[in-house]
Amino acid sequence: MTGIVEHLLDVTSEGRRVPTVLFTPVGADGPSRLVLVGHGGGGHKRAPTVMKMAEGLAAEHGIATLAIDGPVNGDRTANDETAAQLRRDDRQAYRRRYYMEKYDEMVADWRAALDVALARSDILGGPVGYWGLSMGTRFGVPLVAAEPRIRVAVLGLFGYREGVDTNQRVYDDIGKVDVPVLFLQQLEDDEVSPGAYHELFKRIGTRDRRLHANPGRHAEVPRSELIASRLFLARKLGATSDD
Amino acid sequence: MTGIVEHLLDVTSEGRRVPTVLFTPVGADGPSRLVLVGHGGGGHKRAPTVMKMAEGLAAEHGIATLAIDGPVNGDRTANDETAAQLRRDDRQAYRRRYYMEKYDEMVADWRAALDVALARSDILGGPVGYWGLSMGTRFGVPLVAAEPRIRVAVLGLFGYREGVDTNQRVYDDIGKVDVPVLFLQQLEDDEVSPGAYHELFKRIGTRDRRLHANPGRHAEVPRSELIASRLFLARKLGATSDD
Numbered sequence: 001m002t003g004i005v006e007h008l009l010d011v012t013s014e015g016r017r018v019p020t021v022l023f024t025p026v027g028a029d030g031p032s033r034l035v036l037v038g039h040g041g042g043g044h045k046r047a048p049t050v051m052k053m054a055e056g057l058a059a060e061h062g063i064a065t066l067a068i069d070g071p072v073n074g075d076r077t078a079n080d081e082t083a084a085q086l087r088r089d090d091r092q093a094y095r096r097r098y099y100m101e102k103y104d105e106m107v108a109d110w111r112a113a114l115d116v117a118l119a120r121s122d123i124l125g126g127p128v129g130y131w132g133l134s135m136g137t138r139f140g141v142p143l144v145a146a147e148p149r150i151r152v153a154v155l156g157l158f159g160y161r162e163g164v165d166t167n168q169r170v171y172d173d174i175g176k177v178d179v180p181v182l183f184l185q186q187l188e189d190d191e192v193s194p195g196a197y198h199e200l201f202k203r204i205g206t207r208d209r210r211l212h213a214n215p216g217r218h219a220e221v222p223r224s225e226l227i228a229s230r231l232f233l234a235r236k237l238g239a240t241s242d243d
Numbered sequence: 244m245t246g247i248v249e250h251l252l253d254v255t256s257e258g259r260r261v262p263t264v265l266f267t268p269v270g271a272d273g274p275s276r277l278v279l280v281g282h283g284g285g286g287h288k289r290a291p292t293v294m295k296m297a298e299g300l301a302a303e304h305g306i307a308t309l310a311i312d313g314p315v316n317g318d319r320t321a322n323d324e325t326a327a328q329l330r331r332d333d334r335q336a337y338r339r340r341y342y343m344e345k346y347d348e349m350v351a352d353w354r355a356a357l358d359v360a361l362a363r364s365d366i367l368g369g370p371v372g373y374w375g376l377s378m379g380t381r382f383g384v385p386l387v388a389a390e391p392r393i394r395v396a397v398l399g400l401f402g403y404r405e406g407v408d409t410n411q412r413v414y415d416d417i418g419k420v421d422v423p424v425l426f427l428q429q430l431e432d433d434e435v436s437p438g439a440y441h442e443l444f445k446r447i448g449t450r451d452r453r454l455h456a457n458p459g460r461h462a463e464v465p466r467s468e469l470i471a472s473r474l475f476l477a478r479k480l481g482a483t484s485d486d
Contacts, residue, residue, distance in 0.1 A: 185454075187452070187453075187454075188450075207431075207458050208458050209430070209458060210430075210455065210456060210457045210458060210465075211428075211430075211454065211455070211456040212453065212454070212455050212456075213453060213454040213455075213456075214453045215450050215451050215452060215453060222453075224474065224475070224478065227474070228471060231467065231470070232467070235467065
């Protein structure tokens with residue numbers, strides 16, 4: 001963890017405490033640009049991939065990283081009755097009601113965390129970027145669609161098939177995403193079919209979208225794509241001179 | 244052109260003189276790894292994209308670049324009766340006969356150039372990489388399929404549709420390509436349809452293939468993909484520690 005400093009932020013949203021952490025580059029000589037990193041399913045705000053993104057963004061581009069637990073992960077798990085119920089009961093109807101509820105809560109929680117981060121003197125006032133795969137895309141797409149301060153996003157490991165109504169919100173909202181998007185696909189994904197990837201990618205609401213498809217299963221995104229992600233975010237946030 | 248030294252190589256293949264240039268990094272402290280760069284249609288061995296690849300490979304990774312004119316480009320144009328005839332007559336039947344002939348000639352010419360380059364003391368004995376888009380993929384695929392010293396390739400801006408028999412050789416040979424491949428696609432390509440891209444990509448004869456699809460028309464490959472190409476080649480040739 002050389003190179004980053006961790007700050008626990010005090011964030012509340014609609015009465016909920018939002019477990020939030022900000023990682024800033026060591027030795028920054030002024031306010032840093034910011035990227036929001038959403039963890040995947042089973043992860044939390046200090047999951048290994050979140051840390052790799054934070055360390056790389058800081059070391060290579062001087063960019064800070066904001067991460068929250070959610071919606072039923074990390075410091076939120078223990079006291080969350082919904083989470084406990086989800087673990088007991090994973091019927092489709094319940095999951096649907098659950099996701100419908102959590103989409104809006106996660107948007108509100110992320111926006112509250114972003115407000116607190118952008119009020120700090122060590123963070124630039126915006127624009128900011130978003131990075132999140134799999135569950136980080138499920139809850140990231142409604143956020144990117146709703147939040148005008150987010151001007152670039154890396155998404156992926158997610159798809160859409162008609163009739164899977166837990167994903168309908170993602171499908172609807174990705175049509176409203178009009179910022180540059182890098183979308184990551186795994187060619188032998190054991191959770192998302194090629195057709196479902198295609199349906200969601202083509203629905204992105206901007207022409208400035210690009211797809212990186214790599215060999216391997218859902219959880220086997222190559223490390224080179226973390227580098228590509230950081231370069232893409234840095235370029236679009238103006239932190240590097242590459243086009 | 245800071246950072247590279249140009250060497251004109253004396254190469255003949257089946258009685259043909261092969262206009263060949265080798266670019267080596269300035270100040271290399273030992274023999275360099277090598278990448279073969281095939282130019283696109285209308286280009287030549289010192290086309291701008293070839294030079295950008297050569298300069299970047301040298302500066303970022305200490306890798307040398309080998310380029311040839313071909314088949315009817317650069318220093319080969321003037322005295323090539325086939326080229327003159329092609330310019331006069333672009334009927335499909337003629338083009339077909341023309342490509343059929345040139346595929347094998349280009350493989351032979353590249354291999355002759357590679358023999359000369361690898362015999363030099365400033366070039367490592369192999370393995371080597373290949374980079375070529377559009378026409379560089381048309382003539383690169385048969386080469387990569389035939390040449391065991393090539394162990395990684397960047398290809399793209401090319402597709403396959405049943406019945407387009409000038410491209411049949413590319414379709415057949417890409418099934419024999421069993422080295423890691425990065426394949427580049429343009430999402431609004433005005434020369435290659437999405438379906439034709441898909442047919443060719445899925446035919447690649449290795450599981451270690453990845454696709455980068457970018458916004459823009461055929462000739463609008465973003466500069467960031469040249470960087471991604473160089474990183475991919477350098478990683479697979481062992482010139483960097485990234486995976």
